[in-house]
Amino acid sequence: MGNDKTEVRYDHKAMCLLPDRILEDFFRRGTVPERSAIVGWEFDGYNTGTLAFAIRKFRKGYYEEPAYDAGEFGGYNVNIRQSRLDQPWVAMMKKSGEPQRHSFFRVYPVRGSETDNYYPNALLLNYHSPKTPAWNPASRLRDYLVQVYPDNPDLLLGKAYAALPGGKRLFVSFFVLQRACKGI
Amino acid sequence: MVKKSREVSLVTGACGFIGSHVVEVLAAAGHEIIAADIEAAWKTDSIPQARYPSLVRKLASRCETIDLARPETLKVLPAEVDYVFHVASLFSYSATWDTLYRVNVEGTRALLARYAGSARLKRWFQVGAGGVYGLPSERQNRVFTEDMAPNPTNDYLRSKWEQEFTVMEAGKRGEIQWTIVRPTTVYGPRGGYGARKLFLGMNGMAVVAGPANLKGHIPFIHVEDLARACLYLAQHPQAANQVFNLNDDTDMTNLEYMETMARLLHVPFVKLPPVPARKLVDALMPALRFQHQFCRDVLKKNSPIEPDMIAYFPEDFRYSNEKLKKTGFTFRYPDARMAFPSTLQWYRDNG
Numbered sequence: 001m002g003n004d005k006t007e008v009r010y011d012h013k014a015m016c017l018l019p020d021r022i023l024e025d026f027f028r029r030g031t032v033p034e035r036s037a038i039v040g041w042e043f044d045g046y047n048t049g050t051l052a053f054a055i056r057k058f059r060k061g062y063y064e065e066p067a068y069d070a071g072e073f074g075g076y077n078v079n080i081r082q083s084r085l086d087q088p089w090v091a092m093m094k095k096s097g098e099p100q101r102h103s104f105f106r107v108y109p110v111r112g113s114e115t116d117n118y119y120p121n122a123l124l125l126n127y128h129s130p131k132t133p134a135w136n137p138a139s140r141l142r143d144y145l146v147q148v149y150p151d152n153p154d155l156l157l158g159k160a161y162a163a164l165p166g167g168k169r170l171f172v173s174f175f176v177l178q179r180a181c182k183g184i
Numbered sequence: 185m186v187k188k189s190r191e192v193s194l195v196t197g198a199c200g201f202i203g204s205h206v207v208e209v210l211a212a213a214g215h216e217i218i219a220a221d222i223e224a225a226w227k228t229d230s231i232p233q234a235r236y237p238s239l240v241r242k243l244a245s246r247c248e249t250i251d252l253a254r255p256e257t258l259k260v261l262p263a264e265v266d267y268v269f270h271v272a273s274l275f276s277y278s279a280t281w282d283t284l285y286r287v288n289v290e291g292t293r294a295l296l297a298r299y300a301g302s303a304r305l306k307r308w309f310q311v312g313a314g315g316v317y318g319l320p321s322e323r324q325n326r327v328f329t330e331d332m333a334p335n336p337t338n339d340y341l342r343s344k345w346e347q348e349f350t351v352m353e354a355g356k357r358g359e360i361q362w363t364i365v366r367p368t369t370v371y372g373p374r375g376g377y378g379a380r381k382l383f384l385g386m387n388g389m390a391v392v393a394g395p396a397n398l399k400g401h402i403p404f405i406h407v408e409d410l411a412r413a414c415l416y417l418a419q420h421p422q423a424a425n426q427v428f429n430l431n432d433d434t435d436m437t438n439l440e441y442m443e444t445m446a447r448l449l450h451v452p453f454v455k456l457p458p459v460p461a462r463k464l465v466d467a468l469m470p471a472l473r474f475q476h477q478f479c480r481d482v483l484k485k486n487s488p489i490e491p492d493m494i495a496y497f498p499e500d501f502r503y504s505n506e507k508l509k510k511t512g513f514t515f516r517y518p519d520a521r522m523a524f525p526s527t528l529q530w531y532r533d534n535g
Contacts, residue, residue, distance in 0.1 A: 048447070
């Protein structure tokens, strides 16, 4: 290891292998993703946390949701067949042939006035939304999302927390997103 | 237009893991390659033994059988070359000192004698070993820099240091200009022995677990970067008669390495409570050394557990690559995580 490190450009797979301490560095240096760069798209995601082993792979999509407040847009998750990192992300389908979309969330730039304001350089993915019922454990999730490299809108880094009673937050996992396909 | 003649490079140990990659890099650069290796290496491709003669035959203009332990076999090599890339070595933590010395030190001396004083030879390029500095815990856990005196801790590394010394002495006598590199943990496609264990050691495990305090660093260098550095430094005027550590910028602890492999193998990773790793290794070492010697001397085979490799586990290996970077060399894989997936894929595709 040298003192003067080369600026490394990680791709999606390599970033999925980074430990939390390095991901945290990237997260703090990240920038707020442009709304126009992610709405209408789905991203392949990978949870790096040990606690998230059961759901390593997932997909997240972003869409315009007129029902939400001004400045907000919508997002959802898609179930993905769990497999090794080097294998393709394959969406699980409903009987109707539609991808299994679930756990919808609201998306907006982090607001200093709210409890979830740890990273002002991020978007907040707030699962406390009209489309995710309160009985769904996913409604407790609060994810932050940043763009890793300013010139690469295809690679995003997320950090998931669970909202606990009393305004406390429990860190769950980092996740890495890579642009995959057009969404809804 | 006068056609420039191709530079001629001799590569020893050409069929091996590192040698075959050096051959590829030289071929891409337009060198005429004299590939040399022991007789067994030329027979058939063997992934477990990291021998790839069919690839080397396609790229080299001459393929020669030599044996560093038998200096008379070196006569088949051409008397004049532009570069010698001396990659061949007996890499074994199980071999006896006599065998290691005969191949790695006396063999190098014999090869040097063939090219000493050659007016055509531009550079003798020696692939050494990053382990020659010894164990970090015995050196105040300092970052290893090239100006630190070696302190090898086992017979293999002692033979590598004596090999370096032999080359430097020839340089002092004005017989050659040399460059020595000290690669750390070499990984990448076609790896055998240690590199293979690194990637396949955890394959098939249902769970990967490691104690939380296993926070010593592992240094890495991708074999392609190693081969690229060989050619780059061999042609670099400021690299003449210089030693270079060869390691990338990877910042990875032993525990993080285990977690990385768990993610790649798609198995759970469990962080165990801290254990006194150093004390455990020290306590187990006499038994490990006994089984090692019993296997080698009585059973006449390599032991399944090599004590010298186990001794590395509690250590924190950190190497400086500042000197290398100051030459302007850039890594294709500055972080091992960038090439771990493709390396593991290579092992999957090739059994």
